[in-house]
Amino acid sequence: MTDKTNILQEFEPLFFPKSLAVVGATSDESLKVNIGNRFIEVLLEFGFTGKLYAVGIKEGEVSGLKIYQNVKDIPSELDYVIAVIPNRLIPQLVEDCGQKGVKVIHLFVSGFGEIEDKMGAELQEEILHIAKNYGIRLIGPNCMGTYCPSARLTFAVGFSAVAGRVGYLSQSGGQSILGIKEANRRNIFFSKVVSYGNAADINECDLIEYFTNDPETDIITAYIEGTNHGPRLFELLKEATKRKPVVLFKCAATEGGSQAAVSHTSAIAGSDLTWEALLQQTGAIRVYNIKEMFDVVSVLQHCPEIRGLNTLLVGHGGGSCVQASDDCCRVGLKMPILPAELRQALMQVYKTDAGNIFKNPLDINPYWGMDKAREAFSAVAGWDGADVILLLSTPEQTPFMPREFEYKVTTKALIEWAKLSPKPVVLALNVNTMPGDDGIPEKSFIRLQEAGFAVFPSAERAATALTRVYRYYQWRRRKGL
């Protein structure tokens, strides 16, 4: 393992390049989808903090930048190169970059180790050899590269410029983009993201090691299809989880997934049982898709340590409370019944239990008056039988109220309750498969998030994330961390 200072210094140009050239630019306007030009546009728009250069076959200009015909022609030092040219031209580019003193090359282009033709693997070996000779670090090939909001370095339109505390490494380019968008919409922001593709040089181990040591990263997230460095990864994960949570989406876990992964990123997926054992022993939190990944991050970011699984579930509407109770219990939460004195207190608020449930779950209905609902919640919020509180809103189940009103009232209730809660609290807004194209459900979701809580689209998703985070803290306690 590299020592801490080394890897932070070595990867500095990967995240904070002082100068960057996009190789594959053109002034030919007839080429509608020139990826090189798009990279330049998006970097300019995002406000890249370093110097930006364009390199292309022909002289000319793009987005106000002069097009150089070779990286060696660039009149200043060059840290970082994004390569968007055909695979067969890459060896010469790496050679030129070596002579220029480039530190990092991001190979966007595909057609290397992941294709069936063995020429691809040979080409990958060749460029790796040249790069090593010059001490150049490679990202990719076949990947999106680096997103670092504080350096205004990015690889797609629409990413947030807000710098957060989550690091994300993704073997897949598409999953890196989907993940960043999923996270941003859920008020989760990144320190750095690297889409690393075929991992010819910089691989999952290097990035885990970097994020473990990175003082700007509090939580590590990872999408991994396979590794060629099992033992090293195991050691690095053990070290990482001692210092910060690692949320790992190990994909290509089945036969179908594995046969896809080889063609996708040349990854050897490995036995899923081995992976499962590895992850359990290291204390990494395993998830099964991108959404679950950021479900877990939401709980980690918004809740204090989860110390137990005893859950108080508060909702409205009997059927949705029964279903949510099942969902909670199925994933491992526990729902002890409220003691008699607290049930009596609730009875005093409502005079009757007709139309309510006063056991756990609590079915207390904000439509019947917010004051009563607040009084009822306050009576039980401090109950020491619960380690955590799950608040559930299920609009669109009343017969006569307008849709907008239902969302408004239940959203308001959840925020009020959540603010009164002395325990770790998570919120769920239970919506239909397609919530409707009027934006009402989304706006409720956004309001709940802006109030500062972890928000989920179902009790099941909330409960699953809570259970996973609890197990991580339990693992830490057992290790005496």
Place this chain on the structure above:
Amino acid sequence: MTDKTNILQEFEPLFFPKSLAVVGATSDESLKVNIGNRFIEVLLEFGFTGKLYAVGIKEGEVSGLKIYQNVKDIPSELDYVIAVIPNRLIPQLVEDCGQKGVKVIHLFVSGFGEIEDKMGAELQEEILHIAKNYGIRLIGPNCMGTYCPSARLTFAVGFSAVAGRVGYLSQSGGQSILGIKEANRRNIFFSKVVSYGNAADINECDLIEYFTNDPETDIITAYIEGTNHGPRLFELLKEATKRKPVVLFKCAATEGGSQAAVSHTSAIAGSDLTWEALLQQTGAIRVYNIKEMFDVVSVLQHCPEIRGLNTLLVGHGGGSCVQASDDCCRVGLKMPILPAELRQALMQVYKTDAGNIFKNPLDINPYWGMDKAREAFSAVAGWDGADVILLLSTPEQTPFMPREFEYKVTTKALIEWAKLSPKPVVLALNVNTMPGDDGIPEKSFIRLQEAGFAVFPSAERAATALTRVYRYYQWRRRKGL
């Protein structure tokens, strides 16, 4: 078991009442949320096909209807009564209805067998006794009642007036409303829906029996928390599944769910292992939430018989294809690899496999030209190694394309491919947790549905539904049905 003619005749007034009175109406405008008045409004707005009457304590008028002070004062015959008055007034109402010759009373009101005070259970016994004396059938108490689009009978605003071929019985009122809204948005329409609450009289067995015999119902769906009639239900389900699919959401399956269900609908949930065995033996399709219920209905309605689990998965974007392959394989679908000659045919279309996957999954990218994508899909669509085709769209994973464009192109591709498919085909539109408040993802979902296909918000949901429907057909084949 009642014979076929009897139950259809007996339940005729439950779904097609010639006259209906809402008891609990008022002309007092200061009462903002009078449920009786709301029932009247919604029935008038929906265009109820029978005669509608209002009954209330005081004389007056509501929505243009004269308010009678007793059902007995109504000057014509009366089939159906909706009771929205306090629980203690119900025995007298049932007595009056008996004298009037009313056939069905829907007891919307709660405060009977489901409350802790034993007075509730006693009251329920009392009204049941009076009703039986007069031959009145009761729905409820503590429920929403009947929705029958072809009679324009409804219990909530916003339900579709389109009559479909799905019957739905729900022990929970909220789950009945959520279910109808979920279904309607997915182009699924109902023959009849009954929310039956405490099931004092008409219960899950009666309704399963009715729907089994109902010529207007092709698929039976049910939300059940518990039953007091296990052996009868078992026999009825065995009979039902011989004639049509039964999709059953057995809720209150865990300790937490069961303790909630008793307070919700007085249901005794029973052991979930017993339920699981019962459902497996009867061939009913078990689901675990409302969304999954209509996922299964979607496949049943849109696909021919599913004869095997071998699946051809076609998507775009490597990572999302790898993940979808995992999701498919995890729930039981199989993904055989494409034979060499078909892979060669794909290679000929694209000249290279760089950036694509040609194995199964197929990663063929509509952004690189619809003509090529169509040619590629056509080359493999008839492959006899697949029993079913799953088409996956994952927008928002490209770096530079506008969001709207991504949805447009991939939606168009899915529809074109689906129309070319000679096999049963299902579609998945993979969206973020909160897809965005601009309505773009929803509109794509709607377009895919309107093209006439079963559409899901993830490959996982599609695969789960396919597997369940396959098992139902497999069960039928084993039984020689």
